[in-house]
Amino acid sequence: MSGWEVRPSNRAQERRLRVSLVLLLVAVPLAFYAGNWWQARSTQQRALAFEQTQAQVEAQARELDELRQRMAVLSSGEQLAQQSNEQSRLTIKLLEEQNFKQQQELAFYKGVLAPDSKVTGLLIRSFDVHATETPGVYRFKLMLSRIGGDDKPLQGRLHVQLEGSMNGKATSLPLSQLSGDLPAGSTEKAIPFAFKHLQAIPEGGRLGELRIPEGFVPKRIGIKADVEGGKAVERQIEWTDG
Numbered sequence: 001m002s003g004w005e006v007r008p009s010n011r012a013q014e015r016r017l018r019v020s021l022v023l024l025l026v027a028v029p030l031a032f033y034a035g036n037w038w039q040a041r042s043t044q045q046r047a048l049a050f051e052q053t054q055a056q057v058e059a060q061a062r063e064l065d066e067l068r069q070r071m072a073v074l075s076s077g078e079q080l081a082q083q084s085n086e087q088s089r090l091t092i093k094l095l096e097e098q099n100f101k102q103q104q105e106l107a108f109y110k111g112v113l114a115p116d117s118k119v120t121g122l123l124i125r126s127f128d129v130h131a132t133e134t135p136g137v138y139r140f141k142l143m144l145s146r147i148g149g150d151d152k153p154l155q156g157r158l159h160v161q162l163e164g165s166m167n168g169k170a171t172s173l174p175l176s177q178l179s180g181d182l183p184a185g186s187t188e189k190a191i192p193f194a195f196k197h198l199q200a201i202p203e204g205g206r207l208g209e210l211r212i213p214e215g216f217v218p219k220r221i222g223i224k225a226d227v228e229g230g231k232a233v234e235r236q237i238e239w240t241d242g
Contacts, residue, residue, distance in 0.1 A: 060095055063095060064092065064095050064096065067088060067091060067092050067095065096205055096206065096207065121146065121147060121148065121154070121227065121230050121231065121233070122144060122145075122146055122147075122154050122156070122225055122227050122230070122233050123144065123145050123146060123147050123233070124143075124144060124223050124225060124233060124235040125143040125144060125145050126141075126142070126143045126237070127140065127141075127142050127143075127160075127221045127223065127237045128140060128141045128143075129221075129239065129240060129241050130207070130241065131241040132209075136211055136212045136213075136214065137209060137210075137211050137212075138209070138210050138211075138212070138241055139207040139208065139209055139210075140179070140207065140208050140209075140210055141200055141201070141202070141207050141208065142158075142160070142200070142201040142223075143198070143199075143200055143201075144158075144193060144195065144198070144199045144200075144201075144225070145197065145198045145199075146195075146196070146197060146198075151196060152196075153194055153195060153196050154193070154194070154195060154196070154227060154228075154230075155192075155193065155194040155227070155228045156192075156193060156225055156226045156227040156228050156230075157190040157191065157192055157193070157225075157226050158190065158191040158192075158193055158201075158223065158224070158225050158226075159174075159189060159190055159191075159223070159224040159225075159226070160174065160175040160191060160221065160222070160223050161173065161174055161175070161221070161222040161223075162174075162175065162178060162210075162212075162218055162221055162222075162239075163218070163219055163220050163221070163222050164216055164217050164218040164219045164220075164239070165216070165217050165219070166213070166215055166216045166217075167215050171216065172222070173213075173216070174188060174189060175191070175210065176188050176189070176191070178210040178211055178212065179208050179209060179210040179211070180209075181202045181208030181209055181210075182201065182202070182208070183201060183202075183203070193225070218239040219238070219239055220236050220237060220238050220239055221236070221237045221239060222234075222236055223235050223236075223237065
């Protein structure tokens, strides 16, 4: 019987091969769906953390406003006990530090949750001013943050002017002439900054102090940020000393 060839059959090997192919076909879509599920779960967790942090920041901001109002009322009373006044100051300082840390977390979550935002780069968030019991002396905090998911540090220099009038004439005063609570390296015209997510001036969750010359009436704060490798950012903030 020439032309015929007999080959042994290995059914066990063929069965293992078929099982392997089936497992491979099942594993690929499972891995795809598992990856999508994990990404969605991570985004949901970040969103929940963002909402919780935002709620805490808003609650602490309201508490700070109430304490500042109470301080203003207490400071105007002639029979104010010194101990009560000092305790209120310490409470405000502690809340300000906590509020600053949570604002850092909030800025981070905003960058993570909106990495594809069309508006990216530096944001001049606020310039808060609060009157003290001493005429012409105020406490302040300048807040900077970033928009977008880029993790590269933002660097540059700030130009902050207090605009108003002196004896009826329009006058602008640089912040460096009014306060000594500025970052190291500040000059008469510029204030350096460098951060990833959020920066406060002064740093460390505390408030700075500025002194306004007698006869000067402030109207607004003019802020310009020159960003290294990016566009300059400007903002005008109306003066309020509540």
